[in-house]
Amino acid sequence: MTAEAFAQENRSGERKWRRRSLWSVILLIPLAIAVEAYDSVKALLADNDLFSRRVAWGQSAHFGGSDWKLTDLRGAFGMANLPPDSVPVLADFQVTIGNPDLQNLWLGCKIVLIDKDGRHWSPTTLVSLKTPDTVQTCVSAIFSGAKTGDTLNLRETFLVPKEATKSIRPAVGVASERPHFLLFQMEKD
């Protein structure tokens, strides 16, 4: 082989590898982004209630190992010492326990009210209403030691502006089901 032919072969080999490298960049950059973003995307999906599962009025839905049913959503009018134009709202649920491992399945349990504009209300500490001993909140139920087949009555209290009361719907999210959450519909929906 002459020196010239050798050099030519070298050049074409180099060109070939340069082309391969360029193509591999097109593949590797999105791959690197995907690997880098994996943990963040996983955290985003695991920490947020993003996709709603609608539950019709009067129906129950299997969620976090148990069957959830909205039994009542009503305003408690006529209370004193509240901000003007605000109404306490009580949301009552009946939950039939399926899998009793609530400390894992119901971790991060969050019940909120969502209105037609997408505003979220969390349970309030401003209103304290007397509740019967059999009524618990979502978080206290986690530690209630409930067994399979038990029925729990859960209640959360919210403070909502009057103008929003017509369109609010209760929503339930637990860590084991995120990013999905239950959105309960009302009778008139």
Added chain:
Amino acid sequence: MMRRLANILLLLVAVAFCYGLQLSKPHYGDLIGPIPARGKLGDTIVGRGFEARAEKVEFARNLRTDRFGETEILTTGGVWAVVTVKFAARAQSTVVSIASWRGPTGLTYDQTERLSFANDLLPVPIDPGLPRKARLVFELRPDQVSNATLLISEKLLAALDSQAEISLGPIAVGADGMPAGTVDTFDMTQPL
């Protein structure tokens, strides 16, 4: 010869450029720090999760509070500043917990912890559509009163989240070195 000179010149330019990059590189803390939402006294400042409007700033030598039914007077070697702020939640319920007072020379004062038992102090939970007032109380050196900035955020580490920065403007100082309009005793038990 020319080629070598050009190379050296290019190298120097590259060194200068890299040095410039290094100098202007923001600190990691700045990159992930709070995002300021600026305004002045009386403005409604809109952050990601909450809105804040500082309505008034009052100064006092003493604070009167109620502690388990007994009146208590809190004195200070400096001056008390009481800021009345109206808060509103935006898209979802939240809690505004942190406020600090940054004086003109950069000295920053956290809220006083001497009042932890009083009402209407931070942390204040707020719900959408239900604005609520709160008092922020600081114990300051009198020379840190004028041209100060109030910093308010939901959480202590407001990384990549809004922080309201409210400039409080110049405040005249009286002959005794105290801010003009300083009252002797401010009554914290008065409703907002």
